[in-house]
Amino acid sequence: MTAKPSSIAIRSMTLDDVPAVVELQQRVFPGMPVWSAEALTHHLEVFPEGQLVAVDDQKSLLGSASSLLIDWDDYAESAKWSTITGHGTFDTHNPLGKTLYGADLSVDPLARRRGVGSLFYEARKDMVRQRGLKRFLTGGRIPGYAEVAHKMSVSEYVAEVVKGKRKDPTLSFQIGNGMVVLDVVSEYLEDSQSRGFATLLEWLNPEYVTSMGLDSSDRHLVSVTEAQEKEIGERPQPARIRIAAMQYLLRPINRFEDFATQAEFFVRSAHEYHSQFVVFPEYFTMQLLSYLREPSPARAVRRLAQLTPDYEGLFQRLATETGMYIIAGTHPIIQQGELFNAAHLFTPGGLVFRQKKVHLTPTEKGPYQMSRGHGFYVYHTEYGKIAILVCYDVEFPEAARCLAEGGARIIFVPSCTDERQGFCRVRYCAQARTSENQIYVAIACTVGNLPEVPHMATHYGQAAILTPSDYFFARDGIAAEGSVNQEQMVISDVDLNLLDEQRINGTVLPLDDLIKDAYDRVIHYTDRGDADKSATSGGSATPQGVGEMPAQTTSH
Numbered sequence: 001m002t003a004k005p006s007s008i009a010i011r012s013m014t015l016d017d018v019p020a021v022v023e024l025q026q027r028v029f030p031g032m033p034v035w036s037a038e039a040l041t042h043h044l045e046v047f048p049e050g051q052l053v054a055v056d057d058q059k060s061l062l063g064s065a066s067s068l069l070i071d072w073d074d075y076a077e078s079a080k081w082s083t084i085t086g087h088g089t090f091d092t093h094n095p096l097g098k099t100l101y102g103a104d105l106s107v108d109p110l111a112r113r114r115g116v117g118s119l120f121y122e123a124r125k126d127m128v129r130q131r132g133l134k135r136f137l138t139g140g141r142i143p144g145y146a147e148v149a150h151k152m153s154v155s156e157y158v159a160e161v162v163k164g165k166r167k168d169p170t171l172s173f174q175i176g177n178g179m180v181v182l183d184v185v186s187e188y189l190e191d192s193q194s195r196g197f198a199t200l201l202e203w204l205n206p207e208y209v210t211s212m213g214l215d216s217s218d219r220h221l222v223s224v225t226e227a228q229e230k231e232i233g234e235r236p237q238p239a240r241i242r243i244a245a246m247q248y249l250l251r252p253i254n255r256f257e258d259f260a261t262q263a264e265f266f267v268r269s270a271h272e273y274h275s276q277f278v279v280f281p282e283y284f285t286m287q288l289l290s291y292l293r294e295p296s297p298a299r300a301v302r303r304l305a306q307l308t309p310d311y312e313g314l315f316q317r318l319a320t321e322t323g324m325y326i327i328a329g330t331h332p333i334i335q336q337g338e339l340f341n342a343a344h345l346f347t348p349g350g351l352v353f354r355q356k357k358v359h360l361t362p363t364e365k366g367p368y369q370m371s372r373g374h375g376f377y378v379y380h381t382e383y384g385k386i387a388i389l390v391c392y393d394v395e396f397p398e399a400a401r402c403l404a405e406g407g408a409r410i411i412f413v414p415s416c417t418d419e420r421q422g423f424c425r426v427r428y429c430a431q432a433r434t435s436e437n438q439i440y441v442a443i444a445c446t447v448g449n450l451p452e453v454p455h456m457a458t459h460y461g462q463a464a465i466l467t468p469s470d471y472f473f474a475r476d477g478i479a480a481e482g483s484v485n486q487e488q489m490v491i492s493d494v495d496l497n498l499l500d501e502q503r504i505n506g507t508v509l510p511l512d513d514l515i516k517d518a519y520d521r522v523i524h525y526t527d528r529g530d531a532d533k534s535a536t537s538g539g540s541a542t543p544q545g546v547g548e549m550p551a552q553t554t555s556h
Helices: 015-028 038-044 080-085 116-130 141-146 154-162 171-174 226-234 257-270 284-292 297-305 308-322 391-394 397-405 420-437 496-505 529-536
Strands: 010-013 051-056 063-068 099-107 135-140 180-186 198-204 239-249 277-279 325-335 338-346 352-356 380-381 386-388 411-414 438-448 464-466 478-481 488-495 522-526 551-555
Touching: 010 116, 015 038, 015 063, 015 099, 038 051, 038 063, 051 116, 063 116, 080 099, 099 116, 116 135, 116 171, 116 380, 116 397, 135 154, 141 154, 141 171, 154 180, 171 180, 171 198, 180 478, 239 257, 239 284, 239 464, 239 496, 257 277, 257 284, 257 308, 257 488, 277 438, 284 297, 284 325, 284 380, 297 325, 297 338, 308 338, 325 411, 386 420, 391 397, 391 411, 391 420, 411 420, 420 438, 420 464, 488 496
Parallel strands: 099 135, 239 277, 239 438, 277 325, 386 411, 411 438
Antiparallel strands: 010 051, 051 063, 063 099, 135 198, 180 198, 239 488, 325 338, 338 352, 380 386, 438 464, 464 478, 522 551
């Protein structure tokens, strides 16, 4: 791989380059952890194409760049460098990942201002294009922040650099090479000059196009063409759909077969009632921990994740045998060393879709040591487009709104709450989402007790199938609901034609009436005298009318 100017070449790193790269790193990053010869050798074994060096006509080493492939959905935007790179080992490299992650870039101080860094960025962008990847992602140091940290926040500093009001040796260079700042991450690296902060930057491949689909062999999302999208939309779909939502009783069991028997009973019952969709609650597989008996929360959920093949095998069989779509609650999964709480959608055709929980509770972030998912998905079924929001996710209006705008007409909410206040938060927010987005929402809940399972001792739940609040639907916006804390199955039909009619002739039309530019700024008013003086000082003042106060504007 070569690049201009002609006196400098970017090529793949070799084992012979390793000693020179180690020496270069020590000069470029004095006082900071740098690559060892063993680490660089391992990188070449893991992903040789991602390890690059810059050399001049004399074959002298001018710089190095280290990269790996990841699935960005597996990480939070606040993920640390050590998490993404596997503490520098690159053991998190995912050959099927669609994101090229730049872990490191170093340029010899004597070779700076010769365009070496820009050549590395262009070479990485070329790799993204050639491999059909979605993005190039990297973290950036902000070494200039140390000089002003005493008088401004890191967010203010980054904002000024982005606007061109201030120069930073690293960030200004990255922005100049087409990178876009997504976020500021704390404790990203041991870097005193940056005060431990870093920017998360992205370059999107303009040639990359994607939608929703699933390859049944590797269970990774793949593209759906516009023609396929149109074909799906033209298929005849039933207007009336029957949903079965479970109030699942968590009782102690002695083996996996006991769990399978209980789950299969509900699936078979839903099938006897001619249901098309079945939804189980969040964390209902925690019942399996009642016989695994692991007291440590973090180890317990990781042991549970080891049963994923048994869990998936059970529900794949039930979905194909009954011809129903089964949202089999959530089950912990491990990907690239990270633990996720993932909802699973099993289709009649034998496919498995996963929707990782995005917004985590303190228990999930703390004792369970879980990572959050990234992004929400709309699934195309023979009965229309559906989506899944896992428990706490439904408490964020933006999540349901983006799914509704993506075409979802039913959102399934697997939920697990331990007391009434938590249940009410989920229930009230789910009810609000139906009217905000003119959609149906089906909630499944856990009930019962697992006294020997960490953080699963008690539960409060009431499954429900909810509708918008309008003349077209049930008076209270409740198509059906269970009896609180009782094991049962809640069944109701939902009519998609009614939904379509309400979106046109409803009393109000919130799905269409959202005015997004109304939220560009917030105006602050105060009745303090000192604010009045400061607001009118230094120039002509606008006369204040009766009841008016000086205003300040916050832009978004």
